[in-house]
Amino acid sequence: MMKKTFILLLVLTSFVFSCSDDDDNTSNTLTLNLQGLEALGDDFVYEGWIIVNGAPISTGVFSSVTFPQEFTVSAKDLQLATTFVLSIEPKNDTDPAPSNTKILAGDFALNQAIINSKAVVGDFSESSGKYILATPTNGNNTNEFSGVWFxxxxxxxxxxxxxxxxxxxxxxxxxxxxxxxxxxSTGTFSSVSGFDDNATTSTFKGSINDGPPFPGEDYIQNAPTGLTFPTDLRGAVTVISVEPYPDNSSAPFAFKPLMANIPTNAADHATLSLTVGPLSELTGTVSR
Structure with a gap:
């Protein structure tokens, strides 16, 4: 009788551990439904992360910006997750942690997280701007409609x-x-009251000086194919975008908080206003 009892105990113990292992290995579906996201350059991908006990766990990478998209994630981790974060990562990334370029985030409430870009990129709801048309880098007061300075x-x-x-x-x-x-591009910048990153190296500017210590550009020489410099920017569009850094795309990113249709009758050196741009916030939902 004792022998039968011992064998039964072994069977039950094996069953319990087997069920425990199965629970740890089961998976559930994580569904992303995001609005406004744009394709990245060839060297970067998007990567999702869930935060479990304060640590990030990858939910997978993707390049397509067609949604909804589904990802298979550990059921245990998914249930314990408190937050979802979306980052931009190098395509062949060997770092197991999220990059600094986080684009969307939000906390789970029951089985859904409403995510947005405000907390991890910036809140542009109160943004505004002024600009002028001038060409200070050629130093001769000519072609004054061929430059824009913010x-x-x-x-x-x-x-x-x-x-x-x-x-x-x-x-x-x-x-x-x-x-x-x-x-x-007029150049990238981090400070609104200092030289932008290409102030001394721009191939478009004039040869007299680097211009004032504010973001901007003169289009005096070395025009890209299809354009002629100097030019007349009246009637064109000027935009302030927010770009991933590092960034390997030559096109503006999705975030465009400020813009202006430059008036066709604008005077040079007159202060003009930027208005709200086409996209200042990205949003979406994550369901588990």
Whole structure:
């Protein structure tokens, strides 16, 4: 009798451990439904993460921006997850942790997380801006409609023209002018009251100086194929975008918090206003 009891105990113990292992190995579906996301350059992918006990666990990478998309995730981890985060990662990334370039995040409430970009990129709801048309880098007061500078000259002296939040790590601002449907960068920048990143190296600017210590660009020489410099920016569109950093795409990213249709009758050195851009926030839902 004792022998039979012992064998029965072994069987029950084996069953319990087997069920426990099965529970640990079961998986559930995580569904992403995101709005406004755009394709990345060839060297980068999106990667989802769930935060479990304070640690990130990858839910998988993707390049397509057609949604909804589904991912298979450990049922145990998914149930314990408190937060979902979406980041931008190098395509052949060997780092097991999320990059600094986080684009969406939100906490789970029951089986869904409503995610947005405000907390991890920036809140652009109060953003505004001023700009002028001028070409200070050629130094001869000619072709004054061939440059755009994001500054305020209404007081008679150059002042900060952009009111934008400080970006979280992994992001930079970039100015653009769209000429004949072609976006041409004015340069990337982190500070609205300092030289942008290409102030000394721009191939477009004039040869007299680097211009004022504000974001902007003169389009004086070395025009891309299909364009002619100097030019007349009146009637063109100027945009401030928010770009991943690092970024391998030559096109503006999805975030475009400020823009302006440059008036066809604009005067040079007159202070003009930027308006709300086409996209200042990304949103979506994550379901488990």
């Amino acid at each position: 500054l305020d000259l209404s007081s008679g002296s150059p002042a900060t023209g952009l009111d934008l939040p400080e970006l979280n790590s992994g992001w930079k601002y970039e100015g653009w002018v769209v000429m004949n449907g072609q976006p041409i």
